[in-house]
Amino acid sequence: MAEGSIWEAFESAAFHSLANLTAIVDVNRLGQTGETMHGWDLEPFARRGQAFGWHAIEIDGHDLGAIDQAYAEALVTTDRPTVILARTEKGHGVAVVANKNGFHGKPLADPEAAIAELGGLRNISVSVPAPNGPATPHRFPASGELHLPSYEVGTKEATRKAYGDALVALGAARGDVVALDGEVGNSTYSEEFATAYPERFIQSYIAEQQMVANAIGLQVRGWRPFAATFAAFLSRAYDFVRMAAISRADIVLTGSHAGVSIGEDGPSQMALEDLASMRAVFGSTVLYPSDPNQTAALMAEVVDRRGIVFLRTTREKLPVLYPPGEPFAIGGSRVVRATDADVVTLVAAGITLHEALAAALLLAEEGIAARVIDCYSIKPIDAATLRAAGVETGAIITVEDHWPEGGLGDAVLEVFAADADRPPIVKLAVRHLPGSATPSEQLALAGIDAAHIAAAARDLV
């Protein structure tokens, strides 16, 4: 109960008037190392539960009659959730450990004696009634036909906008798609879904752990949740994401406003560690689209992807490179520029792809032919295309709007790790603490703009 996420959950349940929810707090006095802050005092928990809008019941957790009565009271409490505060004894019934500190997670010296003391092996069987409600969760009406948004080549649009547009399209096509916001939906463009489908949009307010928890709960019931906030703020929910992966949950998390290219708002708002932390989630998929049509195409892929999907979107409007309708596979990449004379490959994703393309133009003027790869799928990564580029061009530069550790560059390095013959790989990434500046100033200061990429290419070839 000391963990803040508990109170996010209490707040959320009361706000949504989840009267059919009953929480049981096992107040056994002892933590792992000693007495908890409130020990056996139920009153602080009751007061807090009530203050957060719950009905609170204090009982002796070893009194079966009291437990029954509390459950009955919870059932007739129809205007708010109920918390049952059950005072119990840790290790109850086994005198050698009962209510004694220092036995948390420790095997008993004499387990047979403890079993005997508890009444011996009794093979008690308790039958639990099945839930009353329907086994199949509700599905909203949907067309079954996916009409992805499209953007004209040569215009500009932010990938975060394409996320919002595509999410609405998915909502129209599928009755299982739901969206969650951390009170930044006008930045992530989740608000478009909120407007189109308010009945399946969950505002989680500024409580990212609860947002991810909501998403995990929804997928348990067969929904397809898309939760979005600033990528930096998803770090607040990192343990929930870790545990979601371990629990084999299927959720899509979108992090907007990634990198120094958000510009003026300063480093607290810039996700620069999100690719690293999300790549290191078990079984995760990490995508960083470079173009609005590509973002839409990838949304059509991730909707059926298992495990934790992280989609990184960019604040700035980016030039539309790819025509509408072009398919993009998870685990793929796109060679955006290539000739037989290429002597270096520039590997980029998101906003840096556009800097890499500009760098290739600068280099072309000097007679240096550069291949450019859009590595929008960071995990899994398109090893075959990268390997071919390594062999054919003999040198690779990776460029990412992220700290040097654990992001695109490291993912590319891994591809070539065990190869006997490998190209040299130069990793451009953010190496200083950014302040406030315009997006283009930030990219230049971080050494990841076209000029710096071109300079690195000159050095390398």
Place this chain on the structure above:
Amino acid sequence: MAEGSIWEAFESAAFHSLANLTAIVDVNRLGQTGETMHGWDLEPFARRGQAFGWHAIEIDGHDLGAIDQAYAEALVTTDRPTVILARTEKGHGVAVVANKNGFHGKPLADPEAAIAELGGLRNISVSVPAPNGPATPHRFPASGELHLPSYEVGTKEATRKAYGDALVALGAARGDVVALDGEVGNSTYSEEFATAYPERFIQSYIAEQQMVANAIGLQVRGWRPFAATFAAFLSRAYDFVRMAAISRADIVLTGSHAGVSIGEDGPSQMALEDLASMRAVFGSTVLYPSDPNQTAALMAEVVDRRGIVFLRTTREKLPVLYPPGEPFAIGGSRVVRATDADVVTLVAAGITLHEALAAALLLAEEGIAARVIDCYSIKPIDAATLRAAGVETGAIITVEDHWPEGGLGDAVLEVFAADADRPPIVKLAVRHLPGSATPSEQLALAGIDAAHIAAAARDLV
């Protein structure tokens, strides 16, 4: 106020009776996208503050008299902290935006008109009295002489125990060293410091965000905080660590029970993403000692290290390899086994170093000479020693008790990234979701034990 960490802070402040703390909540009704859960209703906040043991005062936040009165009331409230709930209007005084949704973070259309409306440029200057207390924080008496613990070569001890022992030694030597626990001090061995120096030990209970917040606050006042919990649980505080780095805080975080080698407790307790997430923290230092004497020596180094230091400790007792008193530098490594005939280098840290040494013995029996490097400093990493080993042996295997992404293997890959001539590098890491098993079974199942390392070496050479 929706963020759970707020309630960790409320709980902590009341529990410690911080009567001289006053919090001001600016209740301006509007979030970024719309109305907050409670809008202008102060009562839910007052009720919660009171339930958590605070004195609550509700005021009109635009009424200067009411503000003065609230501060006076807070000063005479000497038994608990005070929260002032100030109802305000967002954008107050500028009619075009006042109390209107949709203007969060947006520049005004006519800033000059807004300044005029607010009374024009007035150059108001307010002098604030300096704090009453002493400018120098309290220092506990200390010897000034550091006597690190020592462990006999050939015996066994866990690095987490060496952490606790060394922390006590640092406490004896220095009056600025303080320790924090997340209610697992008997696992991390912070409890040794709690016993020796209860007056400078802060039990933060199971509230990791608050534990890191406490550490950040302590270093602001010139203390040297060491905070420890299970490495997996530090993921709960990842945003706080990120913000600590951006705020240029100097704190040491120790994560125990890392990796599958904790054995039976299952994946929820196993940190397998901690090296990746901590490497991707700006300016961080990441250490993963392999030996108790080395752990103690590194503690003497980190006590003066700037920025975020992450020290990863192991649950299992490990053989003592290094004699007491041997110095270990941050950014260094140790070549534990080497001959002129080495045809492969095994790079490991922590528990896998001991598996690598065992693998080298297996390989020696087959006539394959393997170099073994203890890469205890993962960030910064000892590039020179790794490069020399790469040139001299021609092949590298990295072994880590961590997911494949962003840990030791990726740190080694980065060293060789831009080199034209590089050895092939095979990365052994945890690639399946672990269940419950003994530590040695876990290492085998994960493919990171001596037998698997030896097999990978055979394949490579």
